Amino acid sequence: MPHATDAPARPDVQTLRDISRELRADIIRMLVEAKSGHPGGSLSAIDALVCLYFGGVLRYRPAEPEWPERDRFVLSKGHCTPALYSVLARAGYFPRERLMSFRKFGSPLQGHPDRTRLPGVEASTGSLGQGLSMALGMALAARIDGSGRRVYAMLGDGEIQAGQVWEAVMSAGNFGVDNLTAIVDCNQVQQTGLVRDIQDEEPLAAKWSAFRWNVIECDGHDHAQVLDALDGARACRGRPTVILARTVKGKGVSFMELDYNWHGKAPSPEEGERALAEILAGESSPAPAALRGKGDR
Amino acid sequence: MGAVATRQAFGDAIVRIGGDPRVVVLTGDLKNSTHTEDFAKAYPDRFFDVGIAESNMLGVAAGLALSGKVPWACSFAAFIANRLETVRASVAYNAANVRIVGTHAGIGIGDDGASQMALEDVAAIRALPNVGIVQPCDGPETQRAVEYLLDHDGPAYLRLMRQKTETVHAEDYSFRFGEAEVLRDGADVAFVASGGLVQESLGAARILEAEGVSARVLNVHTIKPLDAAAIVEAARACGRVISAEDHNVDGGLGGAVAEAIGEAGVGARLVRVGLRSFGESGSTAELYDRYGLSAARLAGAARSLLSR
């Protein structure tokens, strides 16, 4: 029986931008209230997650979180719970007020995602480098079952320094699982500095495609581009797809953008007010122009 | 006496011994959290950030050690000490002089929650031949332990905390690898503790003293090799033992204490205080209360043991 929310109908791009703006604000509010957590990678990831959950891509039933035929999303960069939880709340998995219990004692909204405590979380993560392997397992299970379920995993560009990620990349390429899509949030910054200064990974597209992946690059803050990329992934046969979403860590809050000091620190109430003012007043469709530039070394 | 996090004391100590050309420091995108930034600035040629790639870090450290260096491989305990097969094959089996430095051990880290809380690292590494395990409880003990480990022969795991703990040792404290320290004498019940649970046990002993109960506190800074003699002596003298650790009791300090007492054939009652599940998010105080690790809860455990 088809269900209204299996994959919500695709709204226009402006609606998705408005949702992103709302959820950016929720992310800031959660972090201020929790007094700890990870703003940078949550703000860079949110646009892609909004497209996935609200752009008519992911099929899911918040009222029936264990629906066997749902698509799966694995947040491999598990520290970005503010982004995931704000999305799950808006999707209807739990009331939005609960976001304010983030990281508090007894809350199902743990610092990192815990599938045993919160419906809607597909895999408990937080130790980086393991999510793509789990997602591959889910994709293979769908293949065995002859099901059309699709699996999505989001990784960080720092995270993909982990060897296990490349083990998963190699085996997924060899297994030719076309129901698996990896989204790499290429926000250029990891915990203690720029990715290219700590361990340069470029050229990334060449690496993934050498392992037999369909590679799509896009501006990860441009909803139209992200939707095209997700559609491209669904259309691709015989190979898994990686979406290299070129983003800005801390996107939408000027004093956080590309500054590693905002990787894992909550804004004070005063900083939170400034951030909210920027987000709520700001252009909701971020200008992509000067994202990378020097990124090809 | 003040309070300091043992990870901070480690960062200070590694700079002080950094003049020794054998010292090499590695990290995996965590030089801020592991307090190795000062070393990185002072000795950039002997500092390596391998990125988020802890298995690689362990292997590289082993190679450095097999070439005469004394590498300190630093990350959260959950991500480095728990990478067991690599520790086993590259470090332990090679008897490579690697110092595995795991910070953010236990539920004491608080809000980040279970995925970042190493609670099985001691049990895992305890099963590996050749690897010593040291868990200091305060700043001076960490400093002296680091100085000792510079010349220690063989691999070692240094388990450190994120949260600050009260200083209980004087600066001129002399660290004796493998020898438990009696921090407080007592005859009714013995707390056998390690890391931050040493301070909680001292707090429990003070609470009990006001109730007329005399509690001994043993600081087991070296979990392997274990000072079984000191533990057995405490069990004989007090007849009641409480092991206390921010770690899973199965295979951790609690397991080690049970083995020591059991093998010695002493008739003592043992309660193992520690974790029996994964951790969760919360403040250190909330979690220590919830999981029975606070001074008040430890005193309560002693009371019920005494009334049995």
Ligand SMILES: Cc1ncc(C[n+]2csc(CCOP(=O)(O)OP(=O)(O)O)c2C)c(N)n1
């Ligand atoms: C295995 C492992 N090593 C280290 C960490 C600590 N850590 C948490 S987030 C992070 C940086 C992640 O950078 P990136 O993947 O780029 O994430 P983003 O910038 O999107 O937040 C680090 C080192 C971890 N969680 N897991």
